[in-house]
Amino acid sequence: MLRWLLAVLGYALYRFPGAIVGFLLGSLIDNFSSKKGKTFQSAFGTSQQEVTPADFELNLLSLASLVIKADGSVSQSELDYVRQYFVQAYGRERANATFKVFNDVIKKHEISAQNICTLLRQRTRYESRLQILHFLFSIANADGSVSTLEVNEINRIAGFLGIYARDFESIKAMFFKNPDSAYKILEIERTATTSEIKTAYRTMVKKYHPDKLQHMDEAHQKGGEEKFKKVQEAYEQLQKERGF
Incomplete structure (x- = not known):
């Protein structure tokens, strides 16, 4: 419908060339709207064609709900963390709308982590998916510790997201403090040489630099800064231990 409206408007302004441009622009907008409806339908198995707010937020909230329920109990501190995160990322009004759609529609259907993650892999950058992973661990850690069941669920989601x-x-x-944590954060073995540690640090700085998340909302960028800080802390710890 929009394509024809813009075609008529284009013709009135610029005659035949304007009609062509208006029709093409309207077609692009119509196709984009149609794809959003189909995306939501394929992810959650519903017949709803229009989604407000954006389905990315619903996908993210759905994955969060899987982690919260992973250990068999629903922690209030984890629920509070998710709500605060969404309010910070999207504003209170939009966050409330997301939770309403989730409660009214999504919770009534089986949530498929594989379907959701397949969509996210198609529509998000790898560094964004790393931040989603960090977000899920942060939820699990909101009550003070990350359980084995929660780790297993996040690992399952990470596999679907295509995370190495x-x-x-x-x-x-x-999110775990042990003698090997600094090495694991930098993705190296305890036997790594000083040169290998420095190289690993430079690699991780590039991977987790907050600038890579400038396209995401403020809350996601803050999470990126937390990851970046952990990399720096890990490197400084090894500097002290190795004396370089």
């Missing part, structure tokens, strides 16, 4: 095992272990190590 070494990147999963790196982000996981940011």
